[in-house]
Amino acid sequence: MDDLITAILNGSRRAVARLITYVSDESPQVAPALMALYPHTGKAWVIGVTGAPGTGKSSLVNGIAKAYRAQNLLVGIIAVDPTSPFTGGAILGDRIRMRDLSGDSGVFIRSMATRGSLGGLARTTRDAIRVLDAAGFDIILVETVGAGQSEVDIVRTAHTTLVVEAPGLGDEVQAIKAGILEIADVLVVNKADRPGAQKTVSALRMMLDIGHPASRTRMTAHHGQLVAIENTHTHTDEPMWIPPVIQTVATDEKGIAELIGAIQQHREFIQAGNLSVALERQRIEIELHERLREALIQRLLQTTPPDYFMGIIDQIQQRQLDPQNAVTAILANYEQMISS
Amino acid sequence: MDDLITAILNGSRRAVARLITYVSDESPQVAPALMALYPHTGKAWVIGVTGAPGTGKSSLVNGIAKAYRAQNLLVGIIAVDPTSPFTGGAILGDRIRMRDLSGDSGVFIRSMATRGSLGGLARTTRDAIRVLDAAGFDIILVETVGAGQSEVDIVRTAHTTLVVEAPGLGDEVQAIKAGILEIADVLVVNKADRPGAQKTVSALRMMLDIGHPASRTRMTAHHGQLVAIENTHTHTDEPMWIPPVIQTVATDEKGIAELIGAIQQHREFIQAGNLSVALERQRIEIELHERLREALIQRLLQTTPPDYFMGIIDQIQQRQLDPQNAVTAILANYEQMISS
Numbered sequence: 001m002d003d004l005i006t007a008i009l010n011g012s013r014r015a016v017a018r019l020i021t022y023v024s025d026e027s028p029q030v031a032p033a034l035m036a037l038y039p040h041t042g043k044a045w046v047i048g049v050t051g052a053p054g055t056g057k058s059s060l061v062n063g064i065a066k067a068y069r070a071q072n073l074l075v076g077i078i079a080v081d082p083t084s085p086f087t088g089g090a091i092l093g094d095r096i097r098m099r100d101l102s103g104d105s106g107v108f109i110r111s112m113a114t115r116g117s118l119g120g121l122a123r124t125t126r127d128a129i130r131v132l133d134a135a136g137f138d139i140i141l142v143e144t145v146g147a148g149q150s151e152v153d154i155v156r157t158a159h160t161t162l163v164v165e166a167p168g169l170g171d172e173v174q175a176i177k178a179g180i181l182e183i184a185d186v187l188v189v190n191k192a193d194r195p196g197a198q199k200t201v202s203a204l205r206m207m208l209d210i211g212h213p214a215s216r217t218r219m220t221a222h223h224g225q226l227v228a229i230e231n232t233h234t235h236t237d238e239p240m241w242i243p244p245v246i247q248t249v250a251t252d253e254k255g256i257a258e259l260i261g262a263i264q265q266h267r268e269f270i271q272a273g274n275l276s277v278a279l280e281r282q283r284i285e286i287e288l289h290e291r292l293r294e295a296l297i298q299r300l301l302q303t304t305p306p307d308y309f310m311g312i313i314d315q316i317q318q319r320q321l322d323p324q325n326a327v328t329a330i331l332a333n334y335e336q337m338i339s340s
Numbered sequence: 341m342d343d344l345i346t347a348i349l350n351g352s353r354r355a356v357a358r359l360i361t362y363v364s365d366e367s368p369q370v371a372p373a374l375m376a377l378y379p380h381t382g383k384a385w386v387i388g389v390t391g392a393p394g395t396g397k398s399s400l401v402n403g404i405a406k407a408y409r410a411q412n413l414l415v416g417i418i419a420v421d422p423t424s425p426f427t428g429g430a431i432l433g434d435r436i437r438m439r440d441l442s443g444d445s446g447v448f449i450r451s452m453a454t455r456g457s458l459g460g461l462a463r464t465t466r467d468a469i470r471v472l473d474a475a476g477f478d479i480i481l482v483e484t485v486g487a488g489q490s491e492v493d494i495v496r497t498a499h500t501t502l503v504v505e506a507p508g509l510g511d512e513v514q515a516i517k518a519g520i521l522e523i524a525d526v527l528v529v530n531k532a533d534r535p536g537a538q539k540t541v542s543a544l545r546m547m548l549d550i551g552h553p554a555s556r557t558r559m560t561a562h563h564g565q566l567v568a569i570e571n572t573h574t575h576t577d578e579p580m581w582i583p584p585v586i587q588t589v590a591t592d593e594k595g596i597a598e599l600i601g602a603i604q605q606h607r608e609f610i611q612a613g614n615l616s617v618a619l620e621r622q623r624i625e626i627e628l629h630e631r632l633r634e635a636l637i638q639r640l641l642q643t644t645p646p647d648y649f650m651g652i653i654d655q656i657q658q659r660q661l662d663p664q665n666a667v668t669a670i671l672a673n674y675e676q677m678i679s680s
Binding site for chain 2: 031034035038039041042052054169277280281284285287288289291292293295296297299300309312313316317319322323324325326327328330331335338339
């Protein structure tokens with residue numbers, strides 16, 4: 001394991017691949033390696049890419065990776081697939097992407113699929129990012145397949161988040177429906193050569209005006225009617241980032257330069273002042289909470305005898321005990337076990 | 341509060357509405373009321389409806405509600421909107437639906453939007469279901485707006501889960517991408533009068549053949565190639581439910597009778613033998629885990645001094661401590677606080 005750590009710090013792709021496999025398998029031997037690597041992390045810029053299926057995220061990630069490679073930067077790509085192993089999505093995705101970027105030793109691509117809980121996937125994604133970071137990758141692209149809240153949690157580990165839209169995916173802008181507009185640092189309308197692209201751009205701009213936390217006004221319900229009211233944050237002196245809307249045709253590499261420029265501007269905005277430090281604290285706090293939740297429930301399950309649990313479930317099922325009182329009882333029992 | 345409980349048990353819509361508002365606000369006074377109602381629950385049949393945006397879930401829920409009303413059953417509808425309050429989706433949805441079902445005192449409609457954590461939304465949805473159940477509603481429809489994993493968690497509280505598709509939403513069947521095919525008890529291809537409906541039906545049938553846990557074969561990766569292998573469950577004597585694929589045009593009330601029939605068949609399948617009891621145990625277990633997770637982290641946060649936390653975050657940010665060791669330290673500190 002010591003050799004593996006040294007190899008990773010020297011940028012060995014093979015060592016990186018091996019440790020990420022351990023991470024993905026949630027192997028217990030991974031913890032000491034991650035501890036050893038941790039002091040060497042914090043240098044990479046992590047870019048999250050999310051959006052509904054059909055928006056062309058993978059082609060976009062491809063295009064972004066190529067642009068950074070042209071700047072001679074090392075690029076890691078983590079494609080997170082929260083779908084089930086049944087679909088084989090992760091494997092297929094890898095193979096399609098590989099065609100275009102394969103042979104370039106400055107790019108490392110890895111798909112991570114769920115093996116149960118999505119909480120687990122957020123953790124393993126974070127750990128995989130750290131392995132790439134410690135190995136010297138400059139840019140790490142984290143792409144998620146879906147557009148739900150859990151994917152948002154995964155993308156939240158990023159420094160810059162791109163939310164990708166495409167025209168003609170239905171009646172409405174997908175990101176608005178999925179409620180992920182708020183997390184966007186840069187909005188991308190991909191497939192911008194298709195009919196309806198301008199409509200999508202306009203819809204996004206309008207939603208930004210109405211709904212984005214950084215905008216001047218927001219929507220609220222007033223006597224059952226939606227009205228725009230002034231945002232309480234309007235009059236503070238805090239610097240504000242208004243997400244730009246960038247149009248791309250990723251398959252033709254159109255708009256990629258503008259997109260890279262917007263990412264760079266966001267990075268400079270974040271790194272100016274203390275925003276970077278504050279955001280990192282926030283990310284650490286979120287991670288600690290998630291890990292603590294997991295550690296606490298594991299500890300409780302280890303400490304509580306299975307028979308005790310079965311008895312409680314029986315009582316709930318027979319309507320002799322309600323779930324809330326059951327939790328109080330289990331907690332009291334747990335704390336007694338810990339204390340004795 | 342005692343009056344409120346009595347009124348709910350007598351089926352008062354106003355009392356139901358008031359308690360669900362308390363539930364939705366996560367008001368602390370809700371706990372004793374839910375405890376009092378719990379022994380009166382377990383009679384309603386809960387139907388979850390999920391699918392990507394644009395599949396016409398709301399119209400479908402409308403149609404299903406009308407069909408059950410024709411059978412003189414009391415119908416509760418909970419529309420869960422995991423999107424942000426910015427979009428106002430929940431409010432609008434209510435108003436649109438209301439037009440069609442309003443004036444019928446046998447239908448109760450309520451939207452629940454997220455107020456922070458999605459875990460919270462799953463819990464409040466469960467509690468709202470119990471209020472309706474105790475009030476004597478026979479059928480409870482739980483509709484989610486999105487199609488991500490978190491929406492799936494919410495729908496999992498249901499006895500019968502419908503996954504809704506529609507033709508022409510993009511290149512691929514959305515449910516497959518979102519990985520929610522496995523939770524479907526009944527698959528619905530809505531907007532079946534649109535071009536491509538047969539293609540969607542075929543795609544779903546094929547995916548069922550390949551991927552559904554109940555099917556005979558499943559996909560696996562073998563030397564990097566996807567191959568179909570025999571499922572290990574094939575030779576057991578367990579009864580098997582193969583999800584039917586039902587075509588509907590909800591706006592024209594076409595196919596609704598077939599859908600109601602399929603739901604009834606699934607209900608009879610579940611209620612035959614001990615499957616019903618086993619599934620309820622599973623749901624209770626999931627709920628207990630979720631509630632325990634929440635209660636444990638709350639307890640830890642109450643017990644741990646904020647300064648201690650801040651110190652830990654500082655050390656992580658300065659790369660003097662890694663997140664894993666930080667969690668071990670926080671847990672040890674917590675257990676010491678509990679014991680002393």
